[in-house]
Amino acid sequence: MNVIYALWLRQMKRFGRSRARIISTLGQPVLYLLALGFGFGPIYQRAGQGNYIQFLAPGIIGMTILAASMLSGVELIWDRQFGFFKEMLVAPVPRITIMIGRTLGGASVAILQGLLVTVISLLAGFRNANPKGWLFALVFMALMALTFTAFGTAAASLISDFQAFQLVGNFVIMPMFFLSGALFPLKDAPRVLQILARLDPVSYGVDGLRAALNGGGSHFGVAVDLGVLCVIAAGLLALGAFLFSKIQI
């Protein structure tokens, strides 16, 4: 328990101390929110869909959490290359404890970033129609953060260099984000897109977030969102723990 807390605290400290990292991980979501939000806003309105910022913000919050969670995989590679990882591995602590501490730390950092982007969205004009929705939104943020931190850990357990890990970013994360319905409504999307979105775990997170924050109906149904995310989170945590336990240096 102490170990989990200590490793969690370590990651929080590292996050707090690295201003460059905070800025760089917030830069992209802010750009998306402002450029797309205000750029497409008028067209979206004219198409009779209402306020685009209102639609987009939950998607961008989801994207922030996705990217921040994956970054904890980068951190694992970082620890490995800079040696701290060895210090953890020779400690008389079960690997699973280390994995849990790291995952909780990474997920907490991701949630924090998601909250920061939420604040920025509010400044950009986003309004939450349903005050009780905040709590639900937090649940979805946490589930997404856990899911993708576990995914990052699993990937980083297999891949030990930065360049290769970037491929995961480009060929897994970006498609997962763009196909998730974060940027456009899935309702009227072509059938192929709809099917792809159904296969994409990010879709359920974004859909759940949107339902929680906008108060409107959800595309898949909140219960489905919750159920699918829980199953995927559990599966990826198990996979991450297994791969993490196999790391040798």
Added chain:
Amino acid sequence: MIRVQNLIKRYGDFVAVQDISFEVPEGEIFAFLGPNGAGKTTTIKMLTTLMKPTSGKVELDGLDPSVEPNEVRKRFGIVFQDPSLDDQLTVIENMDLHCVLYNVPRALRAARMERLLTLFELWDRRNDQSKLLSGGMKRRLEIARGLLHTPKIVFLDEPTLGLDPQTRNALWTHIQALNREERVTVFLTTHYMEEAERVAHRIAIIDHGKIVAQGTAQELKTQTRAESLEMAFLALTGKSIREESASSAPSTRRLQRLRRRGSRQ
């Protein structure tokens, strides 16, 4: 305390450790010497649960590291050859995290951290992030950290690399005192022969993954009719400089293997 029998480690067709056997009784200071790339670090990794041997038997305090890694980990402390600090944490935070990882009783932590940081002259820098420390200071911090939880066995993988004579002297004096007073078994590697001669009760020399000689410094000198341990070492391992770098990351090995294959063709 340490028993190794017919230990082998292969990476593909490259054999890093070829069938080595040795024993280190409790309370002994044992030096493991060899040129770069001889297999020292690989052996230490297998002894300290970081790597699984291809074949052979390893025992630490009667336990097999690949069967009961956690029990084994409770019994040793290690100073790695390459850096292993979290450079965004402060000196004291690095020490404190280690105490948590090794379950050092809370009541003892503060006093022990202060004693070790004072000994290695880092107490004044305790609130600095470790990335701000000089190379030698980082090394000192790693050594201080490795000694925080009084282990039964201490592994020191080239601990004095890059340290000034004062710090080296302080380190060995402290290690010898630990060994004398608390019967801590010490397994060390170094490239400084005079250090091995000064502190080690027994020495093994490894080259190309094989142990080429074992004994006290005097025995090794007699065996090779050399005047100093350094001459004995050169007599046993030859004078050619090794191409292998100090790093033994599998990826480096793979590259080197490719290079070696390339040069053979």
